[in-house]
Amino acid sequence: MSAASAHPVPAAAAPEEASPHTTLTETIRIRLRTPARRRNLELVLLVGAFLLAGGALALVDLGTLGRVGGTMMLLEAVLALLILAVHVTLRVVAPDADPFLLPIATLLNGLGIAEITRIDIAKGWTGWDANGVKQVVWSAMAIVIALVVVLVIRNHRVLQRYRYIAMFVALALLLLPMLPLIGKTVNGARVWIGIGPFSFQPGELTKIALAIFFAGYLVTARDSLAIGGRRLLGMRLPRVRDLGPIVVVWLAAMAVIVFQHDLGTGLLYFGLFLVMIYVATGRFSWVVLGLILFVGGAFAASRALAYVGGRIDSWLDAFSKTNYDKPGGSYQLVQGIFGLSDGGLIGTGLGRGRPQITPLSQSDYIMASLGEELGLIGVFAILALYLLFVSRGFRIGFTGQDDFGRLLGVGLSFVVALQTFIVIGGITRVIPLTGLTTPFMAAGGSSLVANWIIVALLLRLSDSVRSQPRWVVDTPAAGTALGGPTARGAR
């Protein structure tokens, strides 16, 4: 903690040589003026996100019940207040943070709540049986946790020192569902833990721990990993002695597929590792090697494990009667596609379709539900939001000052991109269907908490990126700083 206490606020992290020239008033002026533009933009976008999310909920009420208002509206207002609290906190502790991340996460979360509520109404679930109510409570918890993360982790470099702890945390989270008593099997996948009435998917948090571990580990090991070994087919292979880590991660991913029956999560972890090692080392051979390993392993799994083979059969020939009628066959996939096609270009309108027909229409299939009611237009808009979110994360990778931060930013945003691709690609038959939650939208607390922590970390990382050039403006010509060097820092 010594490093952290030496840099309690980003402003204090300014390089030493700048401080003699800095007066207190100048520092304050810069910190209030420049970042305010980011935060004001964020505020405007947030108001837009509130209006869209609230509007969606109102349309759901209108479309299903023919009236507007009620408990859900009030609960959403509470969420909006929490989001505003995060916004205000950011003004103080991370004023340079990216202004798009929070509004995008807010809007996606809100759209998810609206659609979940819509299906609650269709299924007649009310009170604590309503997933919409639970989702709001989880969202509130997730936002509060994100707020705490932003407050506690003032400097992301701290995380680098905890990379091995992160590794053990990841392993522990991975193994938790396998333990007797608390491990639970839901829909064939053993990825849940349950303590009393609470159940949680620790795998969602694993991806964050893994990203921290990979970033920390790769920053230190990249040089040796980048050293080429023998050449094969015009590609320089890694040295055999460096293969350890990739084999370990591969084994972990395979273990998830074999023991937890969770194809999607295995793919998610391994894809995350491949991208991070590629970005860290610049060696394409790692990707080739990794893909060969994974495809080989998945192929073997599809032969050995009935559930993997069944998923692939259902993907290749979803509409055949055999696959459709088979228990655990393509029924869900086909019904989801029917729902999407029913929505067509402009959708049935919120509350006007029948998304509840598809199994898991609130969680894994939330995107099919939204696609049915918002149409292709809505699907494009939501995908664009995800793409924008990921691109903001990648900006950290492009513009960050320290390699750990850059790698972590890339890893965290890529994991969101890959997860979105795996789940929506599964629904739209781009790839075989695997059970994963759609970030921010699907009903489920674990997923919300994990993704809001990702938002918090990305906010923190983006703030440090923007904080870096602050010393440039901290010159005697501070008066001109607003139009000149500050703009550079704000770019």
Place this chain on the structure above:
Amino acid sequence: MNKELRRVSIVVLIMFLALFGSATIIQVFQQPNLKADPRNVREFYASFQTQRGAILVDGTPIAQSVPVNDAYKYQRLYADGPLYSAVTGYFTLNQGSTGIEGAENQELSGTGSDQFFDQVNAIITGKEPEGASVSLTIDPKVQKAAWDALGDYTGAVVAFEPKTGAILAMVSKPTFDPNVLAGHDTKKVIATYDQLLHDSGDPLINRAIAGRLDPPGSTFKLVVASAALANGYTPDSTFPNPPRLQLSGTNTYITNSEGGSCGGADTASIKTALQYSCNIPFAQLGKDLGYDKVATQAKAFGFGDKNLTVPMPVTPSVYPSTNGDPARQELSSFGQGDDRASPLQMAMISAAIANGGELMRPNLVKSITNPDLTTKQDFAPERYGQAVSPDIAATMTQLMVNNVDNGAASNARISGVQVAGKTGTAQNGANNQLPYTLWFTGFAPADDPQVAVAVVVQNGGGIGKAGFGNTLAAPIAKKVIEAVLSR
């Protein structure tokens, strides 16, 4: 690092482009195929978004769909459910439909192929599509009279105009309230349906046209008498009239319904035998005529017609082959043996005789009206066939009037009106151990027939073998006829 990141960015972009592409393919290009897939239950549910047409009696809806706030948008309501249940049948969301609801489903739901342009028009104008309304020939007063007259008996009443075939009343008891099957809670509907299905009273069965068929008993003598007149016999042709008769080649004896010699003489004419409903002369007459001639006459009245609809399908009545067995032929000649008939069939016999021998096709649907209140289809009376010659019809009318005025059907008499009729008291069970089935069929007024009616009271009317067609069934028919004549 930035070079690698750019490449990763491109990969992410490609991943998302794949999602954009696949979503477009599903939601736009494959949409027609996916919507046509029979497994796409969304389309099935969408069919409930149309406001189903009403079923009208005398301009008043007896079944109609009213808007409600749930996934199915409309709730089917039956104004007087049990009273009209034999006619309307029931309409369930996904457990099928019966009665007019089933037979006229395409018109009511607006999914008939000729309604396609209405559907397209509805899409273009944004107006919700609606089904057509079906107007029935049922007369509410006659229906109510039949319902009240049948009381708590297990049985059925059907009445129609001999001149047009328009069905004025159709009642079957015990029955059900179609409202309980029209709910939107499928589980509850299935539970209720199962309960009704396994009810010992068989409330779901329409006994007027499609119930368990009963032995027609003495009412079948109308068929045998008609066959006799068509084959050279006259009302005065006489037959031996002993108090009991040994069935040919068996040790079984048959008697007249009240024992003794029917009519009190050693011989009985066809007229007398019909007047007092004597079994023994008819057994001999039927044997003399032979199976083929009786079967031909039965078929002309509608027996064995598998394609008869009103528009609900009517279970064909049976005059079964006696295989040259004279004993069976004797039994069949007074409506026992394996003879089985529906009330509608027995009403058709009366109707044919009433209408100068010309049988009109019985029918429930008067007209079909488009949602915009224009008439889509009017149903003109349709001829079924010439069942008997006008002469025979006239003779049979006299014999049936005689039966009411001076004979066994005395309880159908209406002062000031000539009623033609025939009662029946049919035995059930191999050894006559079961309660009787009690019948009446007839028409009135004899000189200008307005209505032909058939009444069946099953299960002995609850009094085992103590009741007769004249005591239980004839009074019911009388009330129905009175209701028609007092219109």
